[in-house]
Amino acid sequence: MAEIVLEIPPxxxxxxxxxxxxxxxxALDPPLPESRLDDLRLAVTxxxxxxxxxxxxxxxDQPVVISCHLDEDRFRVDIxxxxxxxxxxxxxxxxxxxxxxxxxxxxxxxIPLIKVLTDDVTFQPAGDGTIVSMTLKRPPAPPI
Amino acid sequence: MAEIVLEIPPxxxxxxxxxxxxxxxxALDPPLPESRLDDLRLAVTxxxxxxxxxxxxxxxDQPVVISCHLDEDRFRVDIxxxxxxxxxxxxxxxxxxxxxxxxxxxxxxxIPLIKVLTDDVTFQPAGDGTIVSMTLKRPPAPPI
Amino acid sequence: MELEIQDTxxxxxxxxxxxxxxxxxxxxxxxDRLTDLIEAGTTRVIVDMEDVDFIDSTGLGVLVGGVRxxxxxxxxxxxxxxxxxxxxKVLQATGLHEVFIIGADVDEAVSAEPR
Amino acid sequence: MELEIQDTxxxxxxxxxxxxxxxxxxxxxxxDRLTDLIEAGTTRVIVDMEDVDFIDSTGLGVLVGGVRxxxxxxxxxxxxxxxxxxxxKVLQATGLHEVFIIGADVDEAVSAEPR
Ligand SMILES: Nc1ncnc2c1ncn2[C@@H]1O[C@H](COP(=O)(O)OP(=O)(O)O)[C@@H](O)[C@H]1O
Ligand SMILES: Nc1ncnc2c1ncn2[C@@H]1O[C@H](COP(=O)(O)OP(=O)(O)O)[C@@H](O)[C@H]1O
Numbered sequence: 001m002a003e004i005v006l007e008i009p010p011x012x013x014x015x016x017x018x019x020x021x022x023x024x025x026x027a028l029d030p031p032l033p034e035s036r037l038d039d040l041r042l043a044v045t046x047x048x049x050x051x052x053x054x055x056x057x058x059x060x061d062q063p064v065v066i067s068c069h070l071d072e073d074r075f076r077v078d079i080x081x082x083x084x085x086x087x088x089x090x091x092x093x094x095x096x097x098x099x100x101x102x103x104x105x106x107x108x109x110x111i112p113l114i115k116v117l118t119d120d121v122t123f124q125p126a127g128d129g130t131i132v133s134m135t136l137k138r139p140p141a142p143p144i
Numbered sequence: 145m146a147e148i149v150l151e152i153p154p155x156x157x158x159x160x161x162x163x164x165x166x167x168x169x170x171a172l173d174p175p176l177p178e179s180r181l182d183d184l185r186l187a188v189t190x191x192x193x194x195x196x197x198x199x200x201x202x203x204x205d206q207p208v209v210i211s212c213h214l215d216e217d218r219f220r221v222d223i224x225x226x227x228x229x230x231x232x233x234x235x236x237x238x239x240x241x242x243x244x245x246x247x248x249x250x251x252x253x254x255i256p257l258i259k260v261l262t263d264d265v266t267f268q269p270a271g272d273g274t275i276v277s278m279t280l281k282r283p284p285a286p287p288i
Numbered sequence: 289m290e291l292e293i294q295d296t297x298x299x300x301x302x303x304x305x306x307x308x309x310x311x312x313x314x315x316x317x318x319x320d321r322l323t324d325l326i327e328a329g330t331t332r333v334i335v336d337m338e339d340v341d342f343i344d345s346t347g348l349g350v351l352v353g354g355v356r357x358x359x360x361x362x363x364x365x366x367x368x369x370x371x372x373x374x375x376x377k378v379l380q381a382t383g384l385h386e387v388f389i390i391g392a393d394v395d396e397a398v399s400a401e402p403r
Numbered sequence: 404m405e406l407e408i409q410d411t412x413x414x415x416x417x418x419x420x421x422x423x424x425x426x427x428x429x430x431x432x433x434x435d436r437l438t439d440l441i442e443a444g445t446t447r448v449i450v451d452m453e454d455v456d457f458i459d460s461t462g463l464g465v466l467v468g469g470v471r472x473x474x475x476x477x478x479x480x481x482x483x484x485x486x487x488x489x490x491x492k493v494l495q496a497t498g499l500h501e502v503f504i505i506g507a508d509v510d511e512a513v514s515a516e517p518r
Contacts, residue, residue, distance in 0.1 A: 097383035106349035250464035
């Protein structure tokens, strides 16, 4: 199992770097298919932008740490922040798209998107912050 | 001063990721000019491929660590390996290009290239390995 | 992300052509442009997303806010031009394809029935 | 890196068109192809580098080795087609522009005086 670790300052303009690294790591052998790379780029952006925001203002000088775990059958990426933590089960869900009040909500799509885009996600409190772990399964290798 | 840190397994197929990250970091505000980004990509490839080779076979399970230091007036990248160390001053220089014996040498261009491409480079023994520190100066900001 | 704003001669619709990546770092610029347009009375806006290769939840939220503001005026709307399967997939995954009017080109977006 | 090998009808020269990144990870493939050609008697080889956007010292070393092997035969050589300033700069920085014969296109590379 290989591991790639990236540490960035908690600044939103580093998100493009994070997307690049994680997608490049996931495209290494055996690569995730292109459409799953899209899912991964978006899920990582959402989790990482939450992490970066969670560093404001107390942990502005601490890094957000992104680690990629490359296994034969799955790709896992962990986003670790030093924010205040939160309870993902306590988040209110958004009104249905056909409900006129849906238009009142400009935020709150990040975690629902992560759940749809990944095969598995966990949110673990980690002492002084949160680790969001997202897993995408690799397709089985074609028979030889 | 911001800092981006990347850890990779000591495998040559990760060099493309390293180039991407370092060049993306150096292109952040204030960006290095495009031609200096080329210099940086090549210098980092050379230093990092030496670091990866230095991990064979003893440190094959230890990461090579690349850290980028973004200052107003300069960009510095440190490549840290856990290899056996070496004496850069003891390296033999290559024959002149016009000397027919030049063709006998297929290697040994890495460190000479690093020296030409960067504004400054140091090789520090670091306990159980080497830190290669390369600096490229940013051009002065244009007057407002 | 790059933005370009162009008036069309179709029924007073204005086209905002976005390109590149609309993420939490760049979306505020799109929000400002949309808000400026709508507050200045240009309440019929098409956002052309054909050259957008990435959008995140913040970008989507900006579009939702634009729709709300625009639909607050009689005949106003923010509509999308989008055929890129990457982006359509995200609109579907969030249910927002039922909120936005999405056309394959400006004509189609303009002539769709209001929601 | 991608490699494509094509015979030309010019004086028995064979063109190897490389594209992408030639680095320590991909250069061994180029080395193998060059060595195979030269050992099979194809000692007049042009490496077309017009679509190469990156080369490192290992890639350069592979070209040096190719030149040595090819020049070992009467009339043999490995010559380069290269106009990309990025790559030319690296050839210059290493002094290798004085080792290789470099043309702006295949014709120029083929018709240059041997070194
Ligand atoms: N890593 C985190 N640390 C602390 N709070 C978080 C974290 N991730 C998400 N949250 C909380 O959960 C809320 C919902 O997140 P999300 O679904 O991504 O929507 P949004 O970021 O648009 O609010 C956030 O507003 C924030 O309060
Ligand atoms: N980080 C390092 N750790 C140990 N030895 C190194 C390191 N970097 C370079 N060297 C030694 O210096 C030599 C010359 O390096 P270089 O100029 O890059 O050429 P090459 O890698 O082609 O031999 C290497 O062959 C290696 O023995």
